[in-house]
Amino acid sequence: MTDKTEVLIKETLHRQADRAPDAVALLMRIEARQARSRPRRAVLVGATAAVAALLAVGAVLVAGPGGSSGQNQSAAAQHHSGFAFQPHWLPAGLVEKARQSRGAETSRLWTTSEGVVTEGGEADWQFATGHTIRLSTQPGSMPTGNNHTIDINGHPGKVTSLATTVYEVTWEPEPGVILTVRGADGQPNFSYTPEHTQSPAEGDKVLADVLRVARSVQPDDHDARIDPQITFGKLPQGWTPLAVGVSGDNPRNSDTQLQVRVRTGSYDFIAFLDWQPSTYRPKPDVHANDNIGKLPDGSFLLVGLHVDAPGEPTPPMKTMVQMASQAIQEHPQADVSWLGTP
Amino acid sequence: MQSFEQFATERAATLLRYATALTCDPDLAQDVVQDTLLRVQPRWPRIGAMDAPLAYVKRMVTNEYLSWRRRKAVREISTGHGGVEVALADPATDYDERDAMLARIAVLPPKQRATVVLRYYDNRTDAEIAEILGCRSGTVRSHLSHAMAALRANDVVTTVKEGR
Numbered sequence: 394m395t396d397k398t399e400v401l402i403k404e405t406l407h408r409q410a411d412r413a414p415d416a417v418a419l420l421m422r423i424e425a426r427q428a429r430s431r432p433r434r435a436v437l438v439g440a441t442a443a444v445a446a447l448l449a450v451g452a453v454l455v456a457g458p459g460g461s462s463g464q465n466q467s468a469a470a471q472h473h474s475g476f477a478f479q480p481h482w483l484p485a486g487l488v489e490k491a492r493q494s495r496g497a498e499t500s501r502l503w504t505t506s507e508g509v510v511t512e513g514g515e516a517d518w519q520f521a522t523g524h525t526i527r528l529s530t531q532p533g534s535m536p537t538g539n540n541h542t543i544d545i546n547g548h549p550g551k552v553t554s555l556a557t558t559v560y561e562v563t564w565e566p567e568p569g570v571i572l573t574v575r576g577a578d579g580q581p582n583f584s585y586t587p588e589h590t591q592s593p594a595e596g597d598k599v600l601a602d603v604l605r606v607a608r609s610v611q612p613d614d615h616d617a618r619i620d621p622q623i624t625f626g627k628l629p630q631g632w633t634p635l636a637v638g639v640s641g642d643n644p645r646n647s648d649t650q651l652q653v654r655v656r657t658g659s660y661d662f663i664a665f666l667d668w669q670p671s672t673y674r675p676k677p678d679v680h681a682n683d684n685i686g687k688l689p690d691g692s693f694l695l696v697g698l699h700v701d702a703p704g705e706p707t708p709p710m711k712t713m714v715q716m717a718s719q720a721i722q723e724h725p726q727a728d729v730s731w732l733g734t735p
Numbered sequence: 736m737q738s739f740e741q742f743a744t745e746r747a748a749t750l751l752r753y754a755t756a757l758t759c760d761p762d763l764a765q766d767v768v769q770d771t772l773l774r775v776q777p778r779w780p781r782i783g784a785m786d787a788p789l790a791y792v793k794r795m796v797t798n799e800y801l802s803w804r805r806r807k808a809v810r811e812i813s814t815g816h817g818g819v820e821v822a823l824a825d826p827a828t829d830y831d832e833r834d835a836m837l838a839r840i841a842v843l844p845p846k847q848r849a850t851v852v853l854r855y856y857d858n859r860t861d862a863e864i865a866e867i868l869g870c871r872s873g874t875v876r877s878h879l880s881h882a883m884a885a886l887r888a889n890d891v892v893t894t895v896k897e898g899r
Contacts, residue, residue, distance in 0.1 A: 398887050399855065405836040406856040410752035414765045419747050423769055559842065663802075698869055699802065 476501055478572060479613035480528055480606045487526060488733050491640035492619040495652075499619070500529040506642075506733075526606055529573040535565045545607050552600070560600045562607045572610060576603035621649040621729065622692075623668045626722035631656040635663065643733035645672075651721065655707075662707055663699040666717045668692060686714035694718055739779040743772055746789055750796055756856045757800050757849060759841040771799045794867045797853070801845050801868075839886050847882040850875055 476492065476499055487503040494500075504525045535549065543550040543562060550564030559577040566572055578599045621639045628634065633654045641647035651666040671691035686694045696713045708716070737745075747768070754764035775782055775792055782788050840848060846868060853859040853867060861872045861879075868875065 398883070401833065401836050402840070402851065402855045402886060405833040405840065406756040406852060408833055409759060409837055410756040410856065412761050413748070413751040413755040414761045416747035416751055419751060419765055419769060420743060422765070423743070423772055699798070 476530070476617040476619070477613055478528065478530055478566070478610050479617065480526070480574070480610050482605055482609035483526060483735065484524065484602050484606075487524065488735055489731050490642065490733070491638065492617075492731075493636065493638040494619050495636035498529065498531040500527055501617075502527045502640075503735075525575075525577045526602070527573075527575045528606070528610065529575070531571050531573075532569055533571045534569065535563070535571065543604070545604075550607070552604075554596075560596070560603045562603050564607065566610070572607070574603050574607040574610070576600075576606065578602075617731070618728070620724055620727050621668075622647065622670070622724055622727045623649055623651070623721045624724045625651060625653075626720055628653065628720050629716050631661075632664075632716075632720060639729055639732070641729070641732045644729045647729040647732055653720070657706065657708070660706070664713060664717065665697040665699065666721060667695040667697065668721070669695065684710045684714060686718050688718060690723075694721070736783045739776050739783065742779075742783065742788060746792070747772075749789065750792065753793055753852075753857065754796050754800065757797065757852045759837060759848075767796060767799045771795045774799075793857070797849055797867055801849060836886065843882050843885060846870075847878045847885075850878040851882045851886070854879060 483503055486505055488506055489501060489503050491502040492500070493502075502525065535551070543552050543564075545562065545564040546566070548564045548566055550562050553561045553563070559575070561573055561575045563571060563573045576599045619637060619639060621637060624637070625634045633656070634651070635654050636652040638650045638652075639647055640650075647670075649668040651668075653664050653666065654661055655664050669692060671693075684696045686696075688694055694714060694717055696710065696717050698707055698710075698713070707713075750768045750771070751764055754768045755761050758764045758767060771792065775795065782791055785791055840851060843851065849868060850864055853864045859867070861875045864875045865872045
């Protein structure tokens with residue numbers, strides 16, 4: 394049955410499609426890009442490999458059991474391997490619901506107690522409903538230019554609006570480290586209400602909160618970490634750790650997800666390893682699939698694949714689950730006690 | 736089998752329309768389709784021999800969008816003099832309810848948005864969407880349910896206000 398909202402969605406999407414850019418311009422861009430890239434192919438392959446290696450090292454630093462942020466590491470490196478920056482002010486009522494680490498990039502997410510962390514895309518899989526603050530850290534430098542118009546504790550920053558009530562502020566608190574605070578206040582999944590779209594008041598409040606959070610951020614002496622119940626163990630050949638994330642309302646219902654890049658022959662894809670405690674109760678249709686395995690301790694491992702070119706050969710899911718089960722290990726110093734706390 | 740150049744010439748507009756609906760951003764759509772076609776070309780002997788190469792490439796566009804990093808459909812705003820330029824819709828102007836719907840679609844989490852576009856723009860079934868996104872049909876229904884709840888938020892608020 395098609396209702397009014399569904400009709401409106403269809404009309405909206407088709408009208409949006411009418412705004413598509415010119416196809417001829419696209420074809421010219423592709424031709425130009427191909428012409429440019431041909432002589433540089435070897436260089437690009439080398440650069441890609443270097444970046445992949447860097448990400449792998451970063452991920453191991455973050456996810457290794459017991460932590461690997463040794464005394465000899467530089468301050469900047471410690472920042473990248475943990476959550477070395479901490480906001481000292483948050484809007485009232487927000488609690489921490491998720492932490493994520495991808496190589497040298499990290500993020501922490503706070504939302505209201507009823508907020509729900511949901512799965513997003515490959516890179517930023519942790520979204521949340523409702524009033525949300527997210528602090529992200531990544532290596533890099535602010536681009537030069539004159540558009541850094543906000544001051545964050547003496548450092549030039551940039552404010553970006555992603556939607557009427559979704560704001561980001563980005564700054565470089567120390568050389569080589571970029572921090573981003575994103576704030577949102579809306580209906581589920583950052584959506585709008587008529588009040589939001591017709592009044593700047595809600596957006597102003599979100600922006601004020603985002604700036605106040607950003608200005609409260611300081612290096613964290615305690616170096617908050619991400620120590621999930623499982624972590625990478627001995628990985629099969631061709632597997633490269635990409636990311637680790639933990640989310641949940643409280644320590645009793647934490648959800649751990651690891652991401653690995655799997656290379657098979659000349660093709661690679663991403664596998665999501667989603668660990669669930671023994672209290673997890675799969676839905677009936679999950680049992681019918683091959684993508685879930687029960688581990689010896691009674692916990693569960695769900696495996697999903699992100700294949701950017703559908704149809705490329707991937708191992709059978711049963712094989713993937715078996716390999717994934719052997720690629721993970723219990724984290725001896727797991728700590729998810731921060732879930733659900735301010 | 737047609738050549739890659741023929742395919743790109745004939746289908747670029749279709750792919751751009753789909754990607755523009757998917758990304759809610761024409762510039763980002765162009766980048767996504769461009770990167771996808773650049774990856775299609777070396778695989779064209781195999782892709783071009785498929786029964787439905789367009790459907791396959793659309794799946795690649797979808798996955799390219801879902802794995803897109805860094806480049807976000809954002810508009811920068813300037814700050815200064817204690818004020819912030821907020822580009823809000825003026826209620827006095829002709830505010831189309833489709834603008835409001837697009838705003839809600841644009842801020843859905845990526846997989847939810849992809850599910851909505853595949854269902855309502857590309858007319859895909861649950862099973863087809865599940866295959867494209869690499870998930871279960873139940874997950875598709877969950878994505879769609881959450882998305883629809885968010886997209887109907889406008890209706891709910893309106894109803895409450897009218898009931899007062």
